Amino acid sequence: MRFYSKIICLIVVSVLFVSGCGKKPEQQNKLVVWHWLNDRKDALDQLAEKYTEQTGIEVEFKLFFPPDIYAQKVIAAARAGNLPDIFGILAEKLTIASFVQAGHIPNLLPYMNADYGRWKNSFYPQTLDVVSFQENNTYGAPAGIYGVPIDTAIMQFVYNKALFKKSGIDPDTPPTTINEFINYANVIRKDSHVYGFTCGWGESWMLNCLVTEWAINVMGEEKFLKTISGEIPYTDEEWIEVFSLFEKLRRSGILAPNVTALYNKESEDSFARGKAAFSFNGSWSVNVYRQLNPSLDYAFFPLPAVSTKHPVKVWGGGGSSFMVNAKSPRKEKAINFLKWITAQQQQKFLAKETNNLPAIRLSKEDLPEMLQTTIDDLGKSTHPNVWPHNEDSRVIEALNKGLQQVVMGIKTAQQIAKEIQEVNIRVSK
Amino acid sequence: MTEYTTNNRFSSFSFIIPALVIFAVFYLYPFFYSFALSLYEGDGISTMRFVGLNNYKTALCLDREWWRSMYNGAFITFLALTLQNILAFALALGVNKTVRTNKIYCTVFFILPVLSEIIIGLLMREILKSDPGVFNQILGKIGLGGFASNWLEGEKTALLTTALVHCWRGFGWAFVIILAGLQTIPEQLYEAARIDGANAWHKFTKITIPLLMPVLSLVFILTILGTMQVFTMILALTRGAGGLTEVPVMRIYNHLRGGRLIGYACTEGVVLGVILIAVSFVTLYISKQMRKHYGVLPN
Numbered sequence: 183m184r185f186y187s188k189i190i191c192l193i194v195v196s197v198l199f200v201s202g203c204g205k206k207p208e209q210q211n212k213l214v215v216w217h218w219l220n221d222r223k224d225a226l227d228q229l230a231e232k233y234t235e236q237t238g239i240e241v242e243f244k245l246f247f248p249p250d251i252y253a254q255k256v257i258a259a260a261r262a263g264n265l266p267d268i269f270g271i272l273a274e275k276l277t278i279a280s281f282v283q284a285g286h287i288p289n290l291l292p293y294m295n296a297d298y299g300r301w302k303n304s305f306y307p308q309t310l311d312v313v314s315f316q317e318n319n320t321y322g323a324p325a326g327i328y329g330v331p332i333d334t335a336i337m338q339f340v341y342n343k344a345l346f347k348k349s350g351i352d353p354d355t356p357p358t359t360i361n362e363f364i365n366y367a368n369v370i371r372k373d374s375h376v377y378g379f380t381c382g383w384g385e386s387w388m389l390n391c392l393v394t395e396w397a398i399n400v401m402g403e404e405k406f407l408k409t410i411s412g413e414i415p416y417t418d419e420e421w422i423e424v425f426s427l428f429e430k431l432r433r434s435g436i437l438a439p440n441v442t443a444l445y446n447k448e449s450e451d452s453f454a455r456g457k458a459a460f461s462f463n464g465s466w467s468v469n470v471y472r473q474l475n476p477s478l479d480y481a482f483f484p485l486p487a488v489s490t491k492h493p494v495k496v497w498g499g500g501g502s503s504f505m506v507n508a509k510s511p512r513k514e515k516a517i518n519f520l521k522w523i524t525a526q527q528q529q530k531f532l533a534k535e536t537n538n539l540p541a542i543r544l545s546k547e548d549l550p551e552m553l554q555t556t557i558d559d560l561g562k563s564t565h566p567n568v569w570p571h572n573e574d575s576r577v578i579e580a581l582n583k584g585l586q587q588v589v590m591g592i593k594t595a596q597q598i599a600k601e602i603q604e605v606n607i608r609v610s611k
Numbered sequence: 612m613t614e615y616t617t618n619n620r621f622s623s624f625s626f627i628i629p630a631l632v633i634f635a636v637f638y639l640y641p642f643f644y645s646f647a648l649s650l651y652e653g654d655g656i657s658t659m660r661f662v663g664l665n666n667y668k669t670a671l672c673l674d675r676e677w678w679r680s681m682y683n684g685a686f687i688t689f690l691a692l693t694l695q696n697i698l699a700f701a702l703a704l705g706v707n708k709t710v711r712t713n714k715i716y717c718t719v720f721f722i723l724p725v726l727s728e729i730i731i732g733l734l735m736r737e738i739l740k741s742d743p744g745v746f747n748q749i750l751g752k753i754g755l756g757g758f759a760s761n762w763l764e765g766e767k768t769a770l771l772t773t774a775l776v777h778c779w780r781g782f783g784w785a786f787v788i789i790l791a792g793l794q795t796i797p798e799q800l801y802e803a804a805r806i807d808g809a810n811a812w813h814k815f816t817k818i819t820i821p822l823l824m825p826v827l828s829l830v831f832i833l834t835i836l837g838t839m840q841v842f843t844m845i846l847a848l849t850r851g852a853g854g855l856t857e858v859p860v861m862r863i864y865n866h867l868r869g870g871r872l873i874g875y876a877c878t879e880g881v882v883l884g885v886i887l888i889a890v891s892f893v894t895l896y897i898s899k900q901m902r903k904h905y906g907v908l909p910n
Contacts, residue, residue: 260656283657384850439742443850586853590764
């Protein structure tokens, strides 16, 4: 008898245990948004409250930080079929294509085109390009728009105006060529005992942005894209010229010490405290610098050119975009919320509160002062998500590591070009 | 009689069910699932393409960076096995004699392993930075400025620095385990040996080492497993220094992070796991042979 009662107890406990693992009942009037925007948390929460007041629909912004961890969480949730109503994908375009192919995110084109394309036309086209797939794209995704940009970003150089003045350099004429850039950095470094240039090159994607901009300037976008599609090797002379720029930077002595181990946050901190003359950062840094040092006197400027043969392109257009969970029972509500958050009033609020470039066209007066000139450069932006192909992540890894080693003085431009090409050949097999 | 036996067996078995379930769910299942994933290519979101043993061929034969990370891990492990454990052993021997104060030493030496690896990494990075590095400045002040170096990014220094920081952090726990082992050796044995005329060296080689062998082999295995999987401290200290200090787990993490190399990352995980299991068995075998040699275990 005792034996059977034990078995019954075990079954009861197991049933209770398993029933505890069930899903909580869904709330029809609550939208859950996963995001990684640490510096925009308060503004987003305020918008969520406002939306609840206006519509009665509760919106919960759940922050996951740092972005690396957030990116993995979203991919893991997709694999487990556990995505929230709204989320962002922090990954290359191939991964966005996988989300589309798996049916996790719906095509928003019909919603964007409704009302004579009013919603679609409100955006800067570059911001939509990064979340769109064209017909017959190489990613194999059906054509459409799969995300809603809520802001945009541009990678540019920044300089400390106060340090310029101290060295007697006109603070309104930033360098336009690489040689000028190195000269200015060296003068300021010696005069003010600061670093010439700091950047978060411990995060290799920062290196990748810069090398991409210089590569496009040196060889032109067409040849650059031909390298990605495998038609031109990384051992090409112009690629070696691009890699040599990093040797030149190292030899010039302007780089902050241990720059290849710096996180971008550390580099931002260093620049905000006036410890470096120049940095390379995204337009989001306006908000970061304001928080770190409100009195910092600085400005943005485009890439110091290496060549005059090809125009300078800036890495940009891709900002923060949100996707809708296609399997969410609140899909329509989620789309309506994204429509609302990208409306003019909310975008003005976000631009003002977070000092980020808006995703939709606003008049210059509505933009943060620091970024009023920067928005003009959006026209010359480029981004991996708008290229017809993405480079294999193993090649990018080899390229980023190689550049780190060049900056550290361990390898030459020729050596890393050869190594990158070896990886390129291996993965293309 | 039969009913009693079944009942008894069931009761006994029920005690190990929770541990068995946890082991199966959190250890066995992930291992076999990782192995299954290692045979595929893709991101696991839409489609995964079966590639058989292709990932293994790449990892074992073609991927030089993978073997470089293995070498880095092995180098740090070698220093941990020798330098770290010899230091821990020497300190434990010294502290074992100072009965009154050994708890203070235990506490002091154990502070480092208790601290987060990230904290140790960031702290040491600030100290070892090349400019204005605290360590380089100290070297300058004591007249050794000529030895100042780029500790975190130098081709010859980055890996050595990383290994030394790891050893510095890790010697505390080895010290505590070895000290605990030393304290289990009965004092009478030393007393008897002394009466028989044994000197300190004889006592050390004929009593301390043989009786400590099980503890030492445990420390060795844990050092190998722990060091080959070290990751967070290096991430904070050098972020891999362009591959100079990249270790296997960091490489696996980087490949998993992108999402597209999930199969390859699992392959690397399986390869590392198999190597560690093999090394552990070899260490156990050597330890057993040594215990037989010293007469602790029967031949």
